[in-house]
Amino acid sequence: MYSADILDENKKENSEQWNIKASLKINYTVKIIQDLFQTDNSHIYDMCKNPNANYSRVVIFVDNNVDLFYGDNIKNYFRQYDISFVWYPISGDEEAKNIDNVLTIARKISDSGLLRRSEKIIVIGGGVVMDVVGFTANLYRRGIPYIRIPTTLMGQIDAGIGVKTGINYMGNKNRLGTYFAPEATLIDPGFLKTVSQRHITNGVSEIIKMALIKDEHLFHLLEQAIDELTPQGFSSYGSVHQEIFERAIDSMLQELEPNLWEDNLERIVDYGHTFSPSLELKSNTPLLHGEAVAVDMALCIALSFSRGLITKWDAERCIRLIQRSNLPIHSSIFTLSMLEEALDDTLKHRDGFQRVPLMNAIGSAIFCNDLTRNDLISALEYVNIFH
Ligand SMILES: NC(=O)c1ccc[n+]([C@@H]2O[C@H](COP(=O)([O-])OP(=O)(O)OC[C@H]3O[C@@H](n4cnc5c(N)ncnc54)[C@H](O)[C@@H]3O)[C@@H](O)[C@H]2O)c1
Ligand SMILES: [Zn+2]
Structure with missing residues (x-):
């Protein structure tokens, strides 16, 4: 399973030092x-x-x-x-x-x-x-x-x-x-x-994530099939569900495979996972993972919009897709101070940089390292417009 080789030339450089190199297949x-x-x-x-x-x-x-x-x-x-x-x-x-x-x-x-x-x-x-x-x-x-x-x-x-x-x-x-x-x-x-409808919707949240940051076609498919994202729909595995399902897996694996050990901490699949990990367990009625991700995604859509990375039209379309899937876009625990705390913890997780993935179009993302308190305030205000 493991292969290791001790390089002779490294050993010769210093007789009291061995440099071990190994790779995990x-x-x-x-x-x-x-x-x-x-x-x-x-x-x-x-x-x-x-x-x-x-x-x-x-x-x-x-x-x-x-x-x-x-x-x-x-x-x-x-x-x-x-x-x-x-x-x-x-x-x-x-x-x-x-x-x-x-x-x-x-x-x-x-x-x-x-x-x-x-x-x-x-x-x-x-x-x-x-x-x-x-x-x-x-x-x-x-x-x-x-x-x-x-x-x-x-x-x-x-x-x-x-x-x-x-x-x-x-x-x-x-x-x-x-x-x-x-x-x-x-x-x-x-x-x-x-699987209960709530837990199907929970999984849909991660599919929406892949659509927002990587796969515009998947976004369209989700918009079309919005009323059929049900246990029956997914389990019967008709052509639309099959395509949604396969695209979601494929785009996720495309991102994971070259970075399995997360050597690169700039991961677009972390979209919606900047604030949510700190908040998922903190609510009185804890949010499911995908629900916390959905609230985080809505906030990040607002951040993209307020930074001029996406149009108002696209921002609304993305937020509406989350809402129409019956996922939350707000949570009472997503207050400014909690968001700041969460960002601080994420900073440690991402080794000192924010590395926040933000959409710059539907199906595409970039990274941001300079989010400020004011950015968070205006993003919260924007999301609160939607009911
Ligand atoms: N390791 C990773 O890369 C990774 C990625 C995403 C999420 N997660 C973790 O996954 C967890 C969430 O997983 P989940 O959403 O599958 O929830 P879950 O495992 O809690 O399952 C949800 C509920 O569905 C029930 N259930 C499972 N299969 C069922 C079936 N076929 N029919 C009826 N009921 C069924 C379970 O008993 C449970 O009550 C979180 O802890 C999250 O952190 C891990
Ligand atoms: Zn997740």
């Missing part, structure tokens, strides 16, 4: 597969077959709600293929992203007696279980193979397809986390039929 597949757990679909079986033994075994961590809706069907799949499995339902709520849960999951892995490489972990659920199980898989024996099967829209177009893992710590989102690629991410849109 990343090779994983993100694949859309409908009817993943239908028994005539051997994809998962092929991935889980133990090449070194005549029996195969997996440890499955499954979101509680996914267990309720699909547990029997999924278990039946593994029985049909004669793969023995250990089945652990876990909570998919945001509060589950904590260190106690990590230790519980690690204990379950330990209890299962999993072989280090040839037996795999499978995680099935939303972004929460992707993050917390991925984090544990990375810590356990310094990394064991795992397969992601995201079951929410957020999971399928965002949380499940990159390499980030994490848990919340001391009231901060994802403050403890790692980069740890799965062996594969298998996406079955059929899971979306039982």
